[in-house]
Amino acid sequence: MLGTLVQGRVSITGGVTNAQKVALTIAIRYANERRQFPSHDGQEHILMDYGRHQRRLLPALARTYAQAFAHLELLEQFDEVFSGRNDTESTRADLETVAAASKALSTWNALEIIQTCREACGGQGFMAEHRMTGLRADLDVYATFEGDNNVLLQLVAKRLLSDYSKAFASPDFGTLAQYVVEQVGEVAFNRGGLRGLAQKFTDFGSTARSIGFVRDEEHQHQLLTDRVHTMIARLANELRHSGKKDPVETERVFNRHQNDLILAAKAHGELIQWEAFTSALKKINNPETLKVMTWLRDLFGFTLLEENLAWYLMNGRLTSQRAEAITDYIDGRLLGRLKPHALDLVDAFGLSEGLIRSDLAFGSETRRRETLKKANA
Structure with a gap:
């Protein structure tokens, strides 16, 4: 089958x-x-x-x-x-x-x-x-x-939740959050408020500095990965508290978070695509081709971030300055660079x-x- x-x-x-x-x-x-x-x-x-x-x-x-x-x-x-x-x-x-x-x-x-x-x-x-x-x-x-696409994405989300449950015998949000921190490094600062403060100080009055962080390949990957990990961690915590002894409550909680499951799985699929694009760049030998294809990969990554700016802002991953700079960089830089190609x-x-x-x-x-x-x- x-x-x-x-x-x-x-x-x-x-x-x-x-x-x-x-x-x-x-x-x-x-x-x-x-x-x-x-x-x-x-x-x-x-x-x-x-x-x-x-x-x-x-x-x-x-x-x-x-x-x-x-x-x-x-x-x-x-x-x-x-x-x-x-x-x-x-x-x-x-x-x-x-x-x-x-x-x-x-x-x-x-x-x-x-x-x-x-x-x-x-x-x-x-x-x-x-x-x-x-x-x-x-x-x-x-x-x-x-x-059906919605059913398939629930399958994906359940697999992600299963991976988390295997990683932790008794998962709770604190433990899972620490796991996310270990996976994506700098995100540790987000939970203490220091990352947000540092961003605001750096970004003030400078679009070039504020976009430099996001333009970096490592940080694009960090932002996309962190969103998936954090969404799954929260879902795991919510579903765990529903308990196994009350099937009615378990079904209610699952149904309440069904849309969150779909969004997390979709984010995971987009991360897979971004990683595949990035891996393909490493196989390009011609410098000019590599430059254009890197711009194209950045456009894909920036578009994903722009589409989900509400999440990144609400969860303190981006400041308003960086969020605004993402759209400005797409419209003011990347589109103009790619149009001739x-x-x-x-x-x-x-x-x-x-x-x-x-x-x-x-x-x-x-x-x-x-x-x-x-x-x-």
Whole structure:
């Protein structure tokens, strides 16, 4: 049974990731041809010149690369188990957990990203010949197929809780919090208030200094890891106090924290993707390629932090200055740096014309404008 379910989930993850690549290739190529809205000099800009368009497409591109790298690691893990090279109860449990998290996140990402690409292409994106609506319709069922995503993430969360229970014979929040401290180092200061005070002093009046902490690879990893560990620690503490003697109370407490379980598992899946992206960077030898791909990895990491700023602020992991600087760094630095490389990044997917099958990705807009220019000459 495990083999059937895991194979299906691995296959779905790869399929939807490739669909995202197709949609992004169409949307980004079109955005580098389609001109709209004259500026002060009367010249129209390509859509990719606009900050909002960059905000829609470039984080989606970064997330797709992270997802693709995570899928490659999942394939290696799958091969090790099913080839028999490393087939143990532990490795099978790891594979099942990663496959469940990957399937849930990738299918949700695909639906969101393809819809974003469809809208980014305007009315052209809605036309069946340009494939966006068809792709999204075909993938919609995957949020349920081979396991409903919410159910799969509960499986992931239960595995994380099980790992914590094995680490501690009698877990309580204090003990688990200490475990988190040992895992992520500097987070110890967060619980004593010293970290928050130091951040405010350093950040005052300096966006460059306040963002330097988060831009560092080690600290990105620390922030993403700490969120998962802290969420699981709190869940373990809450569920432990429900007790085993009263099944009604146990069920009530579990149901009360069901959404927290989903959020913790989703955070774990995103951490897996960030780690896979970071591992892939270590295999890049060309310095210029490494620089661009590091910016793209940072965009993925910063986007994850930005999406969860409420948690980081409420739990004292980031000051308001650093939180504000994250958005400023995305909009003011990373998007501008990555915009000139967007075409190269989608070309690197290596998709043939037969796989893309949309004129929007192959100069239809340029040909349209040339035809209009000749007609008006």
